[in-house]
Amino acid sequence: MRAGLGGVMDEELKNLKAELSKHGVFTTTFEELYNWGRKNSVWPLTFGLACCAIEMIATTMARYDLARFGAEVFRASPRQADLIIVSGTVTKKMAPQVVRLYNQMPEPKYVIAMGACAISGGPFRDGYNVLKGIDRYIPVDVHIPGCPPRPEALIDAFMTLQKKIDAQQLTGEDRPRHLKEDLPSEFPVPEYGEHDLEPPNNAEVWNPLKVIQK
Amino acid sequence: MTTQAVDQIFVTIKHWLVLQSPAVIQPAVSVLLSVLPLLIIFPSLFAVTTVLERKGLGRMQNRYGPNRVGPYGFLQPLADGIKALIKEDIVPVGADKLVHFLAPLLLVMTAFLEYAVIPVGRNMVVADMDSALVFFFAAGAAMEVSIFMAGWGSRNKYSMLGAMRAVAQMISYEAPLILSSIAVVMIAGSLSTTTIVERQAGYWGVWPYHWYVFTPWGMAGFVLFMIAATAESNRSPFDLPEGESEIIAGYFTEYSGFKFALFFLGEYLGMFAISGLAVTLFLGGWAAPLSFLTFIPSWIWFFAKLMTLIAGFIWIRGTLPRLRMDQLMNFAWKFMLPMTLVVIFSAGIWRFMPSGIVRWVVCAIPIVLLYWLLGRALMGGRKLEKRTYRFAE
Amino acid sequence: MLGIGIIQGLVETARNFFGSYTSKQRLTTVQFPDERLIQPEAARVFPFLVYDTDDWEKGLRCVACKICEVECPPQCISITKSADKKPDYSGIYSGKPQFYPEKFDIDVSVCMSCQICVEVCPFEAIKMDNAFELSTDDRFGGLMWDKQRLAMPNSHYQAIHPTDAAESDAALAEKKAKAEAKPAAAAAAAPAKPAPEKAGAATER
Amino acid sequence: MTVPFLILAAITIAGAVAAMTLRKLVHCALALAVSLVGLAGLYLDLGAQFVGLAQVLVYVGAVVILIVFAILLTRGDEPASPRVGRAVSGVMISACVFGVLVWAVVSGGAAQGTAAPSLAPISDIGHAMMSRYILPLEVVGLLLTAALIGAVVIAMEEKRRTK
Numbered sequence: 021m022r023a024g025l026g027g028v029m030d031e032e033l034k035n036l037k038a039e040l041s042k043h044g045v046f047t048t049t050f051e052e053l054y055n056w057g058r059k060n061s062v063w064p065l066t067f068g069l070a071c072c073a074i075e076m077i078a079t080t081m082a083r084y085d086l087a088r089f090g091a092e093v094f095r096a097s098p099r100q101a102d103l104i105i106v107s108g109t110v111t112k113k114m115a116p117q118v119v120r121l122y123n124q125m126p127e128p129k130y131v132i133a134m135g136a137c138a139i140s141g142g143p144f145r146d147g148y149n150v151l152k153g154i155d156r157y158i159p160v161d162v163h164i165p166g167c168p169p170r171p172e173a174l175i176d177a178f179m180t181l182q183k184k185i186d187a188q189q190l191t192g193e194d195r196p197r198h199l200k201e202d203l204p205s206e207f208p209v210p211e212y213g214e215h216d217l218e219p220p221n222n223a224e225v226w227n228p229l230k231v232i233q234k
Numbered sequence: 235m236t237t238q239a240v241d242q243i244f245v246t247i248k249h250w251l252v253l254q255s256p257a258v259i260q261p262a263v264s265v266l267l268s269v270l271p272l273l274i275i276f277p278s279l280f281a282v283t284t285v286l287e288r289k290g291l292g293r294m295q296n297r298y299g300p301n302r303v304g305p306y307g308f309l310q311p312l313a314d315g316i317k318a319l320i321k322e323d324i325v326p327v328g329a330d331k332l333v334h335f336l337a338p339l340l341l342v343m344t345a346f347l348e349y350a351v352i353p354v355g356r357n358m359v360v361a362d363m364d365s366a367l368v369f370f371f372a373a374g375a376a377m378e379v380s381i382f383m384a385g386w387g388s389r390n391k392y393s394m395l396g397a398m399r400a401v402a403q404m405i406s407y408e409a410p411l412i413l414s415s416i417a418v419v420m421i422a423g424s425l426s427t428t429t430i431v432e433r434q435a436g437y438w439g440v441w442p443y444h445w446y447v448f449t450p451w452g453m454a455g456f457v458l459f460m461i462a463a464t465a466e467s468n469r470s471p472f473d474l475p476e477g478e479s480e481i482i483a484g485y486f487t488e489y490s491g492f493k494f495a496l497f498f499l500g501e502y503l504g505m506f507a508i509s510g511l512a513v514t515l516f517l518g519g520w521a522a523p524l525s526f527l528t529f530i531p532s533w534i535w536f537f538a539k540l541m542t543l544i545a546g547f548i549w550i551r552g553t554l555p556r557l558r559m560d561q562l563m564n565f566a567w568k569f570m571l572p573m574t575l576v577v578i579f580s581a582g583i584w585r586f587m588p589s590g591i592v593r594w595v596v597c598a599i600p601i602v603l604l605y606w607l608l609g610r611a612l613m614g615g616r617k618l619e620k621r622t623y624r625f626a627e
Numbered sequence: 628m629l630g631i632g633i634i635q636g637l638v639e640t641a642r643n644f645f646g647s648y649t650s651k652q653r654l655t656t657v658q659f660p661d662e663r664l665i666q667p668e669a670a671r672v673f674p675f676l677v678y679d680t681d682d683w684e685k686g687l688r689c690v691a692c693k694i695c696e697v698e699c700p701p702q703c704i705s706i707t708k709s710a711d712k713k714p715d716y717s718g719i720y721s722g723k724p725q726f727y728p729e730k731f732d733i734d735v736s737v738c739m740s741c742q743i744c745v746e747v748c749p750f751e752a753i754k755m756d757n758a759f760e761l762s763t764d765d766r767f768g769g770l771m772w773d774k775q776r777l778a779m780p781n782s783h784y785q786a787i788h789p790t791d792a793a794e795s796d797a798a799l800a801e802k803k804a805k806a807e808a809k810p811a812a813a814a815a816a817a818p819a820k821p822a823p824e825k826a827g828a829a830t831e832r
Numbered sequence: 833m834t835v836p837f838l839i840l841a842a843i844t845i846a847g848a849v850a851a852m853t854l855r856k857l858v859h860c861a862l863a864l865a866v867s868l869v870g871l872a873g874l875y876l877d878l879g880a881q882f883v884g885l886a887q888v889l890v891y892v893g894a895v896v897i898l899i900v901f902a903i904l905l906t907r908g909d910e911p912a913s914p915r916v917g918r919a920v921s922g923v924m925i926s927a928c929v930f931g932v933l934v935w936a937v938v939s940g941g942a943a944q945g946t947a948a949p950s951l952a953p954i955s956d957i958g959h960a961m962m963s964r965y966i967l968p969l970e971v972v973g974l975l976l977t978a979a980l981i982g983a984v985v986i987a988m989e990e991k992r993r994t995k
Contacts (some may be wrong), residue, residue: 056316057313058317058320061314082655083655084659085297087288087298087300088299088658089303097483099490099494102317126322127322128322136739139766140734142737143700146702160766165673165738165761166673166740167738176660176762177762179660293648293654294640296656297656298656330856333859363881365882365954372872372886372892375897376869376888378897379865379896379897386900424955549644552640609630
């Protein structure tokens with residue numbers, strides 16, 4: 021009942037806003053301001069892993085210029101970063117450090133998995149030493165396929181992230197992860213086990229498709 | 235309205251408002267009205283400067299810089315501010331909570347204190363005291379304490395290293411900073427900033443003849459002062475305390491969200507304050523640069539000069555790479571200190587010689603000579619040739 | 628002299644700063660979503676399946692021979708061969724019915740754009756696309772491309788890689804011409820001189 | 833006994849007490865800084881502007897920073913174990929210093945009663961330094977220069993040895 025009412029209210033509010041902006045009146049709700057501030061000031065972490073990092077660096081250089089979106093402030097300290105671009109092969113040796121860096125970032129924080137290796141392990145998927153995708157341990161917001169993706173693809177992913185942030189609502193069930201009190205902002209850092217990282221994945225964030233054998 | 239009325243408009247408004255208020259609270263109102271504008275103007279100047287700096291640096295690197303947030307990207311600092319406000323505030327478990335919390339506040343507070351003695355226009359200074367210059371440097375000393383507190387309170391080895399670097403650097407460069415301003419004090423015969431500005435008043439034809447920057451010792455002193463100011467405000471190329479390549483972010487490694495924004499603000503406020511002091515000491519304060527431009531209000535001139543110096547800071551930042559720690563220290567003790575001493579010596583000669591072209595030349599000789607000698611000694615016979623690359627070209 | 632290098636550097640940055648307002652040389656940025664760099668013709672990102680005619684499902688050239696699946700280094704292609712045969716809609720198999728891929732999935736989150744699938748395909752059925760704006764927040768749905776997502780008309784191939792597409796079309800046309808010439812010649816020659824033609828066909832084969 | 837005096841005195845004493853009693857050395861150093869700033873405030877309250885500001889510049893800007901640097905470089909983070917002997921000697925030394933100060937105050941300025949507070953303008957201090965106290969000033973200057981040169985020599989010696 022309440023949700024239904026809220027939905028109707030939202031709809032009406034949107035209509036009203038559209039009407040007002042037609043007449044040249046700009047209305048700003050708190051939610052819009054919140055999302056606008058977040059999406060236009062996403063500072064990435066100075067963090068590169070492999071060949072994709074070279075493309076990430078190229079993205080910030082003069083030709084592509086990520087700074088146009090206000091994102092050239094690559095902060096070296098995770099405390100001041102909003103976005104971690106997992107750019108490249110995450111080896112099992114490196115995975116705990118990636119998770120730790122993610123944990124050290126303050127909320128709200130975002131993750132872009134850049135390139136085949138970061139998403140799924142890519143060509144090294146069957147290797148003994150490479151993590152099969154960083155989303156086993158931390159929640160990834162945007163995936164960029166490619167090996168490596170072009171700098172434009174990273175900019176595109178960045179814009180996808182901005183759109184995603186913009187669409188988030190601060191209340192209700194769809195609110196972003198950092199506003200849900202019961203969800204953690206830190207995730208267990210994997211440790212080196214006898215054969216593999218322990219645990220091999222974090223069940224809270226890793227929801228693979230179930231393969232149903234017919 | 236006459237030009238004088240426009241010039242004094244803020245002073246007049248303040249007096250009027252003070253007189254309107256009941257007699258008991260008049261002193262408090264007066265103080266509030268002096269302080270409040272500074273608390274508003276300089277942080278907003280900080281916001282404008284960050285976006286201008288990012289755009290300017292971008293242009294220097296053949297790119298646009300922020301241009302998508304708002305018209306021409308000018309709402310970028312607003313977005314950054316909102317983001318900083320809503321970021322989670324992290325205090326490390328092992329940190330000294332109180333010291334960690336107090337450090338950014340103390341930094342910003344001391345930075346604001348420095349503005350008390352800077353005349354931003356004719357009759358526009360918060361505290362017109364006799365020993366204003368000593369006050370300024372005393373407040374700067376407290377800034378070092380706050381930086382140390384930030385580094386120590388975070389309980390992080392990188393913060394600690396950054397704080398040690400920052401304190402060592404600031405102490406080293408405080409010596410040339412103070413010594414080069416002592417030359418001005420010698421000639422002006424006063425430690426009061428308003429008096430120093432008054433001593434530089436007057437024109438020779440249309441030229442601001444009495445500005446200290448147009449004397450040999452003043453010009454050298456100004457350059458040395460600005461170099462030391464760059465180091466004092468931890469700006470590039472002296473930004474070793476936050477050298478990302480080695481120590482993450484230096485003393486504010488562990489600060490997130492709004493506290494980090496406060497550090498950012500404190501750094502810029504320190505830069506504005508020290509540039510304001512440079513304007514006061516060497517560039518004639520709020521005086522117009524040409525005699526026929528005096529119709530423009532004094533406060534506009536002050537901020538114009540201030541922004542010019544800030545542009546210089548940004549230009550330097552866009553040009554020079556970061557120094558190494560030993561280079562930094564060598565530069566301070568082997569170059570800056572002797573140069574400032576000879577500047578004082580030259581100012582002494584200036585004081586006692588009759589004015590004229592001879593005085594100019596005599597005062598210039600020791601400075602140029604020492605510069606040449608130091609240059610030879612420091613370069614150590616090394617010649618900078620155009621570097622050739624075997625494979626790149 | 629001490630400080631000369633600093634001044635030279637300052638001059639250079641100043642020239643960059645002021646030059647960026649006048650010269651394109653000193654402002655090299657291509658503002659991506661609004662402006663785009665022209666991609667070189669050989670640019671490639673992920674494979675797509677070529678189809679002829681208007682119907683993507685019927686016109687697919689792929690015959691599910693599984694060579695690409697076997698050759699793919701990171702093994703991102705997965706093909707299920709159909710049980711039955713479909714008629715030759717694309718018109719490159721001279722009307723013979725062919726097997727077709729019942730399922731043809733490429734996991735682009737694994738693909739490393741090596742183009743080996745294209746090299747090994749004997750039927751010009753799989754080619755490289757150059758679309759790169761593929762970022763998605765859907766890990767499984769957005770990155771596992773099925774047959775429908777992969778299918779692109781031949782005209783698309785001609786548009787993005789004109790030179791290669793022309794070669795590919797010429798090769799197909801030649802093959803088709805040969806295939807058509809064979810039965811026609813056989814039909815024409817059969818009553819007159821059966822023996823030499825057979826020998827010729829044999830050598831040709 | 834005005835209100836500002838009471839506040840400043842309270843700050844000074846609180847800082848001094850904290851500097852003595854706190855467990856962590858760095859806290860003590862910071863408390864000492866607070867105490868010194870309070871003292872500077874007292875000077876300013878008395879109208880001695882230059883002395884007050886020089887107090888901050890020298891003591892907070894140099895002495896406290898020096899102490900802090902020494903603490904940083906020597907890993908003096910562990911609180912020292914309190915010993916009775918140390919406490920006794922500390923009390924004795926402080927009592928001696930306090931006695932000397934009381935004697936100086938009683939036999940010196942306070943004996944002349946409440947003289948009008950001399951608002952020493954900074955130019956007077958400058959004139960006095962350059963005329964009446966020129967010799968002490970020059971001696972101090974010479975001493976400091978010698979110390980500076982000595983420090984440079986020590987640093988250079990170190991460098992030659994490492995080569």
